[in-house]
Amino acid sequence: xxxxxxxxxxxxxxxxxxxxxxxxxxxxxxxxxxxxxxxxxxxxxxxxxxxxxxxxxxxxxxxxxxxxxxxxxxxxxxxxxxxxxxxxxxxxxxxxxxxxxxxxxxxxxxxxxxxxxxxxxxxxxxxxxxxxxxxxxxxxxxxxxxxxxxxxxxxxxxxxxxxxxxxxxxxxxxxxxxxxxxxxxxxxxxxxxxxxxxxxxxxxxxxxxxxxxxxxxxxxxxxxxxxxxxxxxxxxxxxxxxxxxxxxxxxxxxxxxxxxxxxxxxxxxxxxxxxxxxxxxxxxxxxxxxxxxxxxxxxxxxxxxxxxxxxxxxxxxxxxxxxxxxxxxxxxxxx
Amino acid sequence: xxxxxxxxxxxxxxxxxxxxxxxxxxxxxxxxxxxxxxxxxxxxxxxxxxxxxxxxxxxxxxxxxxxxxxxxxxxxxxxxxxxxxxxxxxxxxxxxxxxxxxxxxxxxxxxxxxxxxxxxxxxxxxxxxxxxxxxxxxxxxxxxxxxxxxxxxxxxxxxxxxxxxxxxxxxxxxxxxxxxxxxxxxxxxxxxxxxxxxxxxxxxxxxxxxxxxxxxxxxxxxxxxxxxxxxxxxxxxxxxxxxxxxxxxxxxxxxxxxxxxxxxxxxxxxxxxxxxxxxxxxxxxxxxxxxxxxxxxxxxxxxxxxxxxxxxxxxxxxxxxxxxxxxxxxxxxxxxxxxxxxxxxxxxxxxxxxxxxxxxxxxxxxxxxxxxxxxxxxxxxxxxxxxxxxxxxxxxxxxxxxxxxxxxxxxxxxxxxxxxxxxxxxxxxxxxxxxxxxxxxxxxxxxxxxxxxxxxxxxxxxxxxxxxxxxxxxxxxxxxxxxxxx
Numbered sequence: 004x005x006x007x008x009x010x011x012x013x014x015x016x017x018x019x020x021x022x023x024x025x026x027x028x029x030x031x032x033x034x035x036x037x038x039x040x041x042x043x044x045x046x047x048x049x050x051x052x053x054x055x056x057x058x059x060x061x062x063x064x065x066x067x068x069x070x071x072x073x074x075x076x077x078x079x080x081x082x083x084x085x086x087x088x089x090x091x092x093x094x095x096x097x098x099x100x101x102x103x104x105x106x107x108x109x110x111x112x113x114x115x116x117x118x119x120x121x122x123x124x125x126x127x128x129x130x131x132x133x134x135x136x137x138x139x140x141x142x143x144x145x146x147x148x149x150x151x152x153x154x155x156x157x158x159x160x161x162x163x164x165x166x167x168x169x170x171x172x173x174x175x176x177x178x179x180x181x182x183x184x185x186x187x188x189x190x191x192x193x194x195x196x197x198x199x200x201x202x203x204x205x206x207x208x209x210x211x212x213x214x215x216x217x218x219x220x221x222x223x224x225x226x227x228x229x230x231x232x233x234x235x236x237x238x239x240x241x242x243x244x245x246x247x248x249x250x251x252x253x254x255x256x257x258x259x260x261x262x263x264x265x266x267x268x269x270x271x272x273x274x275x276x277x278x279x280x281x282x283x284x285x286x287x288x289x290x291x292x293x294x295x296x297x298x299x300x301x302x303x304x305x306x307x308x309x310x311x312x313x314x315x316x317x318x319x320x321x322x323x324x325x326x327x328x329x330x331x332x333x334x335x336x337x338x
Numbered sequence: 339x340x341x342x343x344x345x346x347x348x349x350x351x352x353x354x355x356x357x358x359x360x361x362x363x364x365x366x367x368x369x370x371x372x373x374x375x376x377x378x379x380x381x382x383x384x385x386x387x388x389x390x391x392x393x394x395x396x397x398x399x400x401x402x403x404x405x406x407x408x409x410x411x412x413x414x415x416x417x418x419x420x421x422x423x424x425x426x427x428x429x430x431x432x433x434x435x436x437x438x439x440x441x442x443x444x445x446x447x448x449x450x451x452x453x454x455x456x457x458x459x460x461x462x463x464x465x466x467x468x469x470x471x472x473x474x475x476x477x478x479x480x481x482x483x484x485x486x487x488x489x490x491x492x493x494x495x496x497x498x499x500x501x502x503x504x505x506x507x508x509x510x511x512x513x514x515x516x517x518x519x520x521x522x523x524x525x526x527x528x529x530x531x532x533x534x535x536x537x538x539x540x541x542x543x544x545x546x547x548x549x550x551x552x553x554x555x556x557x558x559x560x561x562x563x564x565x566x567x568x569x570x571x572x573x574x575x576x577x578x579x580x581x582x583x584x585x586x587x588x589x590x591x592x593x594x595x596x597x598x599x600x601x602x603x604x605x606x607x608x609x610x611x612x613x614x615x616x617x618x619x620x621x622x623x624x625x626x627x628x629x630x631x632x633x634x635x636x637x638x639x640x641x642x643x644x645x646x647x648x649x650x651x652x653x654x655x656x657x658x659x660x661x662x663x664x665x666x667x668x669x670x671x672x673x674x675x676x677x678x679x680x681x682x683x684x685x686x687x688x689x690x691x692x693x694x695x696x697x698x699x700x701x702x703x704x705x706x707x708x709x710x711x712x713x714x715x716x717x718x719x720x721x722x723x724x725x726x727x728x729x730x731x732x733x734x735x736x737x738x739x740x741x742x743x744x745x746x747x748x749x750x751x752x753x754x755x756x757x758x759x760x761x762x763x764x765x766x767x768x769x770x771x772x773x774x775x776x777x778x779x780x781x782x783x784x785x786x787x788x789x790x791x792x793x794x795x796x797x798x799x800x801x802x803x804x805x806x807x808x809x810x811x812x813x814x815x816x817x818x819x820x821x822x823x824x
Contacts, residue, residue: 067479068500088789088819156645157585174645177799275644275795276802291472293784294496 061300071297078301092302094277095285096309101183102281103250106190111242114197119231121198122205132202139195147259150189151176161188176260179278186279189256193249197242204238205231236325244317251310254283282306421458424713426720429474429484431466434672436737441465443736452723459716478502483708485717486724488537490703492783495525497706503533504707509718510535517727517744521776524612525702534704535725538669538733538740541700541774542598543766544568544688545656545666545674548681550575550586554662559685561769565630568663568688572640575662583659590661591631591641592652593798595699597778598665602690602697603627607778614780615820617790620813625806627690632797632805644799668767669703671757672739684757684766698774741767780816782823789815 036043061078063071084090117135121128138146153160154175162172175185208231216226232239257279261272272288273280286306290299399406428449432440441463449461464484471493477483478497489497497503510532515523518536526534544559551558556571571588578586597607605624608614618624634641647655656664657677666674666684674682689696705724707717723729730742731750739756741764742748748768757764780786790812797808 066500068475068497068502088815091788151649154648156648174648177644177648179796179800179802271791271795274792275800276792288788291475293788294475294500 057300057303060297061304063297064295065297065300066294067296068294074297078298079305081298082301082305091277091280091285092305095273095280095282098183098278098280099251099253099282102186102190102253103247105184105187107243107246107250109187110190110194111197111239111246113191113194114242115201115239117194117198118201118205121202132199136195136199139193143255144259146192147189147256150185150192150256151260154185154189177275179276182260182275182278186253186256186260190250190253197246200242201235201238204235208234233326234328237327240317240321240325244314247313247317248310251306252283253281254287257281257284423458423460424716425460425462426485426711426713426717427462427464428720428724429464429466429470429487431470431488432738433669434738436672440737443732443738447732447736448724448729451728452720456716456719459713459720461720478708478710481710483710485708485711485713486705486721487708488703488705489534491701491777492779492787494534494702494704494706495779496784498526498528498533502709504709504711504714504718505531505533506535506707506718506721507532509715510722514722517746519700519743519745519771519774521700521774522702522704522743524776525779526704534706535721536743537703537705537725538730538738539700539743539767539771540667540669540703540741541698541767541770542595542665542667543684543686543770545664545682545684547659547662548683550578550662552681558683559663559688561686563685563688564691564694565688566691569640572634572638572663575640577639578662581659585642585646586660587640587642587646587662589634589641589663590647590652590655590665591634591798592665593794594652595665595777596628596631597775598687598697598699599627599631599690600624600697601773601775602687602693602695603630604690604693604695608780612776612779614778615824617780617786617813617816617820620809625809628805628809635798636801643801668741668764669739671741671755671762671764671767672737675739675756675760675762682762684763686766686769696770696773698770698772699777700774701777702779781820785819785823786816789819 060071062073062075064074064078065071081089082092085093087094121132121135125131152158154162156162156172156174156177159172159175161175165172173181175181212230212234213226216230221229257273260279261274272292273284282302283306286299286302289295289302397408397410399408401407428444430441430444430448434440444465445463449463453459453461466488471489474483474487474489474497475493478500483502507530515532519539522536522539523532526532526536544563546559548558551571554575556574559567559571568589575588578588580586600607600619600623603623603626605621605627606618607624608618609616619628635643647660650658653667653670655661656666656670656674659678659680665687687696687698705721707714707721711717725743727742727744727747730740730744730747731754733740734742734747734751734755737756741751741755748771752758752765752768755764793803793808793812793815796803797805803811
């Protein structure tokens with residue numbers, strides 16, 4: 004045999020390992036896609052696809068029962084009108100914001116408080132945890148119906164309790180002033196879900212931090228403020244974001260409350276006098292009672308943008324108050 | 339041995355290769371040919387596929403040697419083939435609240451006779467449960483709505499206007515429609531086309547609690563009563579106090595069916611009988627009637643405010659036992675009979691003292707054939723069947739207790755309905771029929787309701803706005819909107 008062409012050798016010696024790695028990598032990639040394909044197919048068919056369809060519908064006058072008619076940006080222009088005959092966008096957004104900005108801090112704070120209480124070394128902790136969590140997994144319609152009885156002006160538990168302390172309770176459900184506060188109060192029912200997450204976060208706080216703080220002379224409040232809060236800030240952030248998203252979608256309780264309003268029929272959904280007309284309720288009314296699918300789709304996409312912006316703001320703020328253990332241990336930015 | 343093995347193997351191979359000897363081939367060919375000939379001969383003896391032969395006897399006149407004679411001849415004729423079996427889906431509703439028992443009426447009493455008469459039509463029953471009206475919209479959009487389905491008020495009307503219902507005028511002769519109230523048929527038409535048939539009549543009569551009236555020494559109402567007589571009775575009842583049922587009231591004002599009183603007073607709700615394009619409730623006659631009702635609540639205290647009956651829908655107020663007088667609908671008769679454990683009865687709505695007229699109302703409770711049905715002929719056949727007097731009688735005497743829409747069944751309603759058998763004066767629902775009008779429905783009705791309902795709530799439910807101010811705001815806004823879309 005003559006001298007071997009080194010170029011050939013080099014080419015072969017480089018090519019052979021590269022072919023093997025890329026084949027293996029490609030194979031693994033395909034297997035990965037195969038495993039996620041059910042979710043991807045479901046997402047495309049059931050979420051992304053309908054979302055794109057609704058985006059298209061938002062530029063049309065559509066009832067879904069007849070061919071859509073292209074109207075350009077008319078739906079969006081009408082949406083922002085302050086004339087309540089044309090659009091209840093501002094009214095419904097105002098009602099929803101009222102509900103979100105009151106119910107979210109209330110439920111998050113209550114959930115956190117319950118978790119702090121349950122984080123003690125108590126007998127029967129499991130039972131209490133179950134009792135506090137149970138309300139949040141009950142069927143929403145049943146819960147809403149119970150609340151209509153609680154809020155009844157004449158016979159409800161709430162006004163009875165207020166009467167014990169000499170206060171005459173208002174007509175919670177048939178009053179424009181008190182119908183939204185009634186919704187906010189009823190939202191505490193769902194605090195149990197956040198409580199469970201907070202409890203997990205609290206139980207993940209290293210006890211040696213508390214020991215070290217005690218050694219440094221930190222009292223209960225100082226330990227809470229300088230150890231507990233920072234260490235569960237990521238959990239608080241998670242619960243906050245998910246609560247905001249859920250609260251913005253309030254519907255069932257309004258649907259049930261509206262049926263209880265002085266004999267009104269479903270046509271007054273969001274009553275009395277649109278005082279409980281939440282954004283999603285308005286969207287439902289437009290789509291399924293008025294068959295205005297195009298306008299409802301425009302409303303949905305604007306809501307999506309609002310929610311994304313709001314969530315982005317919360318994420319942006321998190322750099323100021325959320326601490327991740329990885330960062331503290333020198334990972335990430337190493338701050 | 340080797341040779342034997344070779345031969346056996348050859349046979350095995352041959353069998354595996356499915357090779358045929360000449361003898362085997364000829365044998366098989368003969369059998370196949372014989373079979374083919376036999377089948378052909380058998381075919382000749384049978385009628386062509388899909389054709390049915392029938393033996394008929396006829397008498398004919400023949401000439402025998404110049405003399406006409408009547409003879410009977412037998413011959414075989416071909417008749418129309420049996421119809422292909424089709425399946426139609428029928429969505430049936432229950433307003434009685436009786437649940438499964440009510441749906442059994444459809445499956446056990448209504449559908450079987452039709453199937454017996456029409457064996458080629460298979461009817462699949464679907465009970466209308468949950469938010470079935472929303473589901474029909476989704477089904478219609480998907481092209482899978484039931485072949486025959488019920489509907490009511492604006493939800494049904496909208497489906498009609500969107501072309502989701504089959505036009506029926508070519509299938510149903512006019513004489514079939516003469517038995518229905520024209521005021522109900524108005525809501526079943528779009529222009530000259532008929533898209534629905536009424537399902538039952540729902541109209542209103544004065545319901546009264548005999549126990550409370552006896553206690554107050556008040557005579558029971560009858561057809562002579564007018565608004566003044568009713569007011570006097572309410573005044574006599576006065577403050578009724580409370581019972582284990584709760585606070586008691588002389589009267590219940592239903593804020594959603596005010597047109598009855600407006601019409602009785604000579605006023606109008608809108609400018610047309612149907613699909614109104616202008617609201618007229620600010621006119622003097624209409625305002626007078628509305629004021630009469632408004633004062634019942636806010637001036638005299640005969641009727642509760644919204645907060646006093648919080649949580650109690652108008653459709654269940656009577657069953658609470660807290661009212662001496664109430665405007666009951668005919669579709670509620672069966673439920674009242676089964677639920678109300680006190681003495682009560684019906685009387686015609688009181689007449690207006692000025693005009694001497696009684697106001698009456700009917701609603702658009704109908705059923706239709708889905709425009710996308712694959713079997714329109716069979717579906718219409720079934721629709722006509724479920725609208726027939728026979729089926730209406732079944733629904734009237736069953737737990738549904740529907741007041742039949744066929745005028746020919748008025749007498750049966752008075753004598754055989756659940757209310758009649760319970761000794762109630764259900765004739766009150768018949769006496770009102772000459773004056774009934776269709777529940778008002780505006781052009782773009784859903785958007786009109788969006789405008790006026792929140793203000794209406796503030797007048798009748800929360801009391802935040804006075805009647806005059808509220809009506810003015812409503813009429814101005816609604817008419818501005820209707821002018822803008824005209």
